[in-house]
Amino acid sequence: MSVTQSLAASTSQAKSDIVTSVPLDYDMSSADPKPPETIEIDLKIAYVDPPNGTGGEPGAYLPSAGTVCDQTDTKDVIEELCPVCGDKVSGYHYGLLTCESCKGFFKRTVQNKKVYTCVAERACHIDKTQRKRCPFCRFQKCLDVGMKLEAVRADRMRGGRNKFGPMYKRDRARKLQMMRQRQIAVQTLRGSLSDGGLVLGFSSPYASVPVKQEIQIPQVSSLTSSPESSPGPALLAAQQPQPPPPPAHDKWEAPSPHSASPDAFAFDGSATTAATPSSTAEATSTETLRVSPMIREFVQTIDDREWQNSLFGLLQSQTYNQCEVDLFELMCKVLDQNLFSQVDWARNTVFFKYLKVDDQMKLLQHSWSDMLVLDHLHQRMHNGLPDETTLHNGQKFDLLCLGLLGVPSLAEHFNELQNKLAELKFDVPDYICVKFLLLLNPEVRGIVNVKCVRDGYQTVQAALLDYTLTCYPTIQDKFGKLVMVVPEIHALAARGEDHLYQRHCAGQAPTQTLLMEMLHAKRKPNGGEMVNRSAEHTSTLDRLS
DNA sequence: AGTCAAGGCCAA
DNA sequence: TTGGCCTTGACT
Numbered sequence: 102m103s104v105t106q107s108l109a110a111s112t113s114q115a116k117s118d119i120v121t122s123v124p125l126d127y128d129m130s131s132a133d134p135k136p137p138e139t140i141e142i143d144l145k146i147a148y149v150d151p152p153n154g155t156g157g158e159p160g161a162y163l164p165s166a167g168t169v170c171d172q173t174d175t176k177d178v179i180e181e182l183c184p185v186c187g188d189k190v191s192g193y194h195y196g197l198l199t200c201e202s203c204k205g206f207f208k209r210t211v212q213n214k215k216v217y218t219c220v221a222e223r224a225c226h227i228d229k230t231q232r233k234r235c236p237f238c239r240f241q242k243c244l245d246v247g248m249k250l251e252a253v254r255a256d257r258m259r260g261g262r263n264k265f266g267p268m269y270k271r272d273r274a275r276k277l278q279m280m281r282q283r284q285i286a287v288q289t290l291r292g293s294l295s296d297g298g299l300v301l302g303f304s305s306p307y308a309s310v311p312v313k314q315e316i317q318i319p320q321v322s323s324l325t326s327s328p329e330s331s332p333g334p335a336l337l338a339a340q341q342p343q344p345p346p347p348p349a350h351d352k353w354e355a356p357s358p359h360s361a362s363p364d365a366f367a368f369d370g371s372a373t374t375a376a377t378p379s380s381t382a383e384a385t386s387t388e389t390l391r392v393s394p395m396i397r398e399f400v401q402t403i404d405d406r407e408w409q410n411s412l413f414g415l416l417q418s419q420t421y422n423q424c425e426v427d428l429f430e431l432m433c434k435v436l437d438q439n440l441f442s443q444v445d446w447a448r449n450t451v452f453f454k455y456l457k458v459d460d461q462m463k464l465l466q467h468s469w470s471d472m473l474v475l476d477h478l479h480q481r482m483h484n485g486l487p488d489e490t491t492l493h494n495g496q497k498f499d500l501l502c503l504g505l506l507g508v509p510s511l512a513e514h515f516n517e518l519q520n521k522l523a524e525l526k527f528d529v530p531d532y533i534c535v536k537f538l539l540l541l542n543p544e545v546r547g548i549v550n551v552k553c554v555r556d557g558y559q560t561v562q563a564a565l566l567d568y569t570l571t572c573y574p575t576i577q578d579k580f581g582k583l584v585m586v587v588p589e590i591h592a593l594a595a596r597g598e599d600h601l602y603q604r605h606c607a608g609q610a611p612t613q614t615l616l617m618e619m620l621h622a623k624r625k626p627n628g629g630e631m632v633n634r635s636a637e638h639t640s641t642l643d644r645l646s
Numbered sequence: 647a648g649t650c651a652a653g654g655c656c657a658a
Numbered sequence: 659t660t661g662g663c664c665t666t667g668a669c670t
Contacts, residue, residue, distance in 0.1 A: 193651065194651070194652085208653075212653090253652090258652080259654075260651085260653080261651085262651070262652080263651075266650090266651085269651085
């Protein structure tokens, strides 16, 4: 059994959540618009060697630590749980990765045209231990996650291949690619915390991140087994509460008039509450031409659509088939996912990516919560992120509270901050520059390559100053005021961190997450400094065990 | 010849 | 009825 499986097996929640669903409004057609001729490209990306050519550093969390280096062993790389019951996946069956038992169950049901009834409310929770209790709901879930009736052969012919073969291949390639990206991100973060090949004793949050299976699009088939059996996905959808609205940003390609080139600034001013230069008279296209290429590049590192997709994807998958979920726990999972995205972003950015892992770790440990708060401000101001959203099960999820790291009482402070930024006409280039300033903090203790961090910080600082002077000449000392906002963000984030830590200590927050690891790292005697790594590591393991 | 997703078999 | 293991056969 792999690390993923053994850890994930401890929580049935995690098990059933992995790939159970995609939000009903998820644009699956755009999620996989690839024509067949792109398959080869996909595979090449998926099989590309890791930067160091080894496929893993000591301490890096890997789904199957011993085999990840083997680029061709896809079975070992793709470690997932059955979307129906959470049991171990045995391969692709009837359209998607499922376990052996659900494969058999689905086959028998379709072949024998079984008709089941549910003695409850047709909403039984299906997991490994309870899957036998209600075949009606089990079959319903099989259909809902995307198992395909048409893959069960009417003629019962054995062997061979069906039309889904190429889709399985693409899906596998995509998972490999995702796995590798995750792996690299985790290496960045874990590298400095591991010692002597030890692996931190917590699971990857990716075990609970929804993995989109390309071919699990729920669909009604002409080969339905029986009208009396589980209702079709369309009916199911009608019975479900409406998912939250799609990301407000849906036209990132639309260039702002402010941008000098069509792809330089991709933000959408129409959804903003704060002004972007495009909405002001002061920033003319002539001035825009003087915006530094570096800031243009910074803006291009932002993927807000992905941010919201993964947010809503996680929210929906975590509540799929769940009557009620613990909203605080859910919030922690979202924060955890955001944190991983944060790391992913950081490790691909200029200045940061050239630093040694230890330095990267220290910078991230110091800035992660500030960046989460800032990201949230950005999402609210520039993408119209609402205060709350309705989950798949009808519960309301407080998105504002998410930005407050779970402290509702900070809402007022947060809104004041947002208003202050709005007055400053805080825009996307401002946001990304401030984010860099938060990350590249040369004052963080214990940084080895201080010069590199300071250079980066000062370069961004200069670029931001130049940008604000060029594009917002009428806002007096916009730069200075923006810089003054940083401590406020930090204070807010610190309050949130404390709150999260306290709830964690009270046993209310999910353990074994990167989020908790970060919270602990900052509260260690050395404050994250790697003076005695072995001791720290042991203490981390002790706390988590 | 190897792979792997179909269907089949059969003990529990 | 379930689910782990076996057989089959198109595809690579």
